[in-house]
Amino acid sequence: MNTGLYPKPLWMKKFFYLLCVLTGVLHSCKSDKMEVLPQPVQATVSGHISYNGEPFQFDGNANNTESSTLLELRKKSSGESGTPLSPLIDAKGYFSQQILAGDYHITVKNESYPFTFDDLDPLPSGGYASRTDRIEGDYVIDIPVTPYFEITDVKTTTSATMLYVTFNINRVQDGADVTRAKVYVGTDSIVNSSLPASAEAEVTDISRPVTVAFSLPVYRTVYADNNRDYAYIRVALETSRSSVYLLHSDVYRVENIPVDYVDVTSTYLSNFKQPFDVVMAGDRWGKVTGWNVDPAIEPTMYDGLGDRMFMGAENWGGPDVIGSVWQNAELPAGQYIFTAKRGWNFSNLFGRTNRTYLTVSKGEALENSGANLLAHADCGLPANDVTVSVGFELTVPSKVSMGYFVNFVGGETNAVSFTGFTLLKVR
Numbered sequence: 001m002n003t004g005l006y007p008k009p010l011w012m013k014k015f016f017y018l019l020c021v022l023t024g025v026l027h028s029c030k031s032d033k034m035e036v037l038p039q040p041v042q043a044t045v046s047g048h049i050s051y052n053g054e055p056f057q058f059d060g061n062a063n064n065t066e067s068s069t070l071l072e073l074r075k076k077s078s079g080e081s082g083t084p085l086s087p088l089i090d091a092k093g094y095f096s097q098q099i100l101a102g103d104y105h106i107t108v109k110n111e112s113y114p115f116t117f118d119d120l121d122p123l124p125s126g127g128y129a130s131r132t133d134r135i136e137g138d139y140v141i142d143i144p145v146t147p148y149f150e151i152t153d154v155k156t157t158t159s160a161t162m163l164y165v166t167f168n169i170n171r172v173q174d175g176a177d178v179t180r181a182k183v184y185v186g187t188d189s190i191v192n193s194s195l196p197a198s199a200e201a202e203v204t205d206i207s208r209p210v211t212v213a214f215s216l217p218v219y220r221t222v223y224a225d226n227n228r229d230y231a232y233i234r235v236a237l238e239t240s241r242s243s244v245y246l247l248h249s250d251v252y253r254v255e256n257i258p259v260d261y262v263d264v265t266s267t268y269l270s271n272f273k274q275p276f277d278v279v280m281a282g283d284r285w286g287k288v289t290g291w292n293v294d295p296a297i298e299p300t301m302y303d304g305l306g307d308r309m310f311m312g313a314e315n316w317g318g319p320d321v322i323g324s325v326w327q328n329a330e331l332p333a334g335q336y337i338f339t340a341k342r343g344w345n346f347s348n349l350f351g352r353t354n355r356t357y358l359t360v361s362k363g364e365a366l367e368n369s370g371a372n373l374l375a376h377a378d379c380g381l382p383a384n385d386v387t388v389s390v391g392f393e394l395t396v397p398s399k400v401s402m403g404y405f406v407n408f409v410g411g412e413t414n415a416v417s418f419t420g421f422t423l424l425k426v427r
Contacts, residue, residue, distance in 0.1 A: 161391025294323025
């Protein structure tokens with residue numbers, strides 16, 4: 001019986017037979033079928049990082065393989081210099097990956113960690129010892145560790161504009177210091193370092209509770225259409241042992257986040273969004289009307305190219321460009337959120353911090369420091385790439401200045417841009 005899609009004519013069968021004889025592969029051609037090659041044998045390596053028999057909290061950011069991998073598997077045939085396989089570790093310390101069955105060198109990455117391995121000591125020469133084992137079928141590796149610190153007693157409080165996360169840091173063993181505490185804030189229970197909303201604080205004393213303050217306007221603006229009255233948070237500790245691997249808490253849900261705001265932008269600000277009313281000073285540059293501007297900023301206050309038409313400031317390697325752009329308003333007592341929507345610009349601060357701030361201060365002039373400063377936010381932080389917000393409170397009616405402060409260091413290339421501003425009042 002012919003198993004092909006179409007019957008073969010007699011001349012084709014004779015030609016095919018002759019071809020098989022000439023190539024010396026007659027034995028594989030008799031059935032008119034190609035030989036099926038054996039498939040590689042697969043194995044699954046899995047396990048978990050644990051502390052006191054419980055899953056050990058890990059970052060779980062699958063996009064950051066540096067902080068979400070630990071184990072290294074090198075196939076024995078490739079030698080110690082072969083490229084290792086490193087299974088991704090999830091937020092609960094679990095990992096699982098399919099690999100080719102075979103003999104492997106098994107170890108952990110040669111890094112500093114905020115924990116020690118219960119069953120694995122570092123080598124005097126650096127790194128960790130490896131063992132060789134055959135991995136086939138389901139191969140399980142458990143890695144017990146002991147952290148230098150634990151995060152306990154996590155509590156949260158909220159105001160109209162701020163979320164405060166307070167917690168204790170307990171030392172488990174000597175050998176490290178805590179340098180910084182971070183809080184990640186998200187809209188669901190998957191919370192890790194990939195989130196655009198976060199806050200941090202330096203830690204110098206762990207004998208008392210530590211508090212990290214997070215701006216709720218950031219939560220409202222960094223996630224699209226976010227009117228949730230809840231959030232999920234997670235605490236992480238950076239230690240003197242590593243700035244890559246952090247110690248993490250569990251994930252906590254925060255309830256009763258204020259959502260009742262009224263947009264008062266048009267009441268207190270003018271000419272606050274594209275298309276801006278501008279007095280041009282040439283074909284490209286101009287001054288946006290209704291805004292105060294310091295002389296250093298005025299030449300690049302407005303970029304009128306067709307794909308831009310935004311407010312901002314630029315410095316292409318010239319001398320210092322330091323100054324402010326702002327409006328004044330007489331505001332009633334209350335709690336407010338001032339937000340700016342970022343525009344595109346080629347240099348976009350080049351990832352530098354301390355170059356541009358969205359700022360609110362008391363008085364006639366915009367001040368980015370001192371007793372009159374009410375709030376400011378660094379536009380150079382990754383969380384502020386799309387929108388940047390600040391929350392502030394007035395206990396009595398006050399005259400305030402709202403806008404942006406620029407600190408472009410001479411010799412650097414920097415630019416910043418804004419397409420609109422919003423002022424919300426908390427009911």
